[in-house]
Amino acid sequence: MPPQTSDQRWAALAAAGDQSAFRTLYRAHVRPVYWIAQGILGSPADAEDVTQETFVVAWRKLPGLELQGESILPWLATICRFQAANRLRQRRRDQAHTTEAADDQLPDVVSVEEQVITAALAARIAAEVGTLGDLDREIFRLCAAEGYAYQAAAEELGVTHAVVRNRLSRVRTQLRGAVKEVRDA
Numbered sequence: 001m002p003p004q005t006s007d008q009r010w011a012a013l014a015a016a017g018d019q020s021a022f023r024t025l026y027r028a029h030v031r032p033v034y035w036i037a038q039g040i041l042g043s044p045a046d047a048e049d050v051t052q053e054t055f056v057v058a059w060r061k062l063p064g065l066e067l068q069g070e071s072i073l074p075w076l077a078t079i080c081r082f083q084a085a086n087r088l089r090q091r092r093r094d095q096a097h098t099t100e101a102a103d104d105q106l107p108d109v110v111s112v113e114e115q116v117i118t119a120a121l122a123a124r125i126a127a128e129v130g131t132l133g134d135l136d137r138e139i140f141r142l143c144a145a146e147g148y149a150y151q152a153a154a155e156e157l158g159v160t161h162a163v164v165r166n167r168l169s170r171v172r173t174q175l176r177g178a179v180k181e182v183r184d185a
Contacts, residue, residue: 015065136171
């Protein structure tokens with residue numbers, strides 16, 4: 001049996017009720033989930049709400065999850081898209097029952113094409129992060145997902161500030177390439 005990925009290990013622990021493991025998954029994936037919600041909803045406030053709702057649903061559904069890949073992000077992205085669609089329906093209902101001016105930011109329909117692109121994008125980013133070496137993946141997790149400053153990440157990992165800065169720059173360039181591939185497809 002191949003060794004488990006960190007997402008598989010943390011998901012199994014969280015499914016058994018380990019709140020610390022779930023917090024680790026949350027910190028690792030909250031930003032990509034937020035970006036997906038923001039892309040669908042176009043509202044930072046709604047995106048924050050949907051991101052939180054996504055993780056509440058994920059916590060409830062984890063005990064029944066059989067993680068198919070190495071990353072939990074595609075599963076979280078699916079939950080997020082459903083939560084965002086629910087938020088859009090709620091907006092429409094609220095709008096239909098009010099005399100206030102129409103919200104120009106509200107799309108008329110949820111674009112299936114955009115949802116497919118968003119799912120593909122999340123899967124591609126997760127796959128690309130999976131190809132990173134251990135140090136690069138840790139630098140990305142600390143700086144991009146958890147918001148560490150370069151120096152703090154360097155101290156945490158026992159490397160120099162320059163190593164963190166240079167490796168993170170290369171990782172971001174690599175991920176931008178992956179995002180461009182999905183957007184151009």
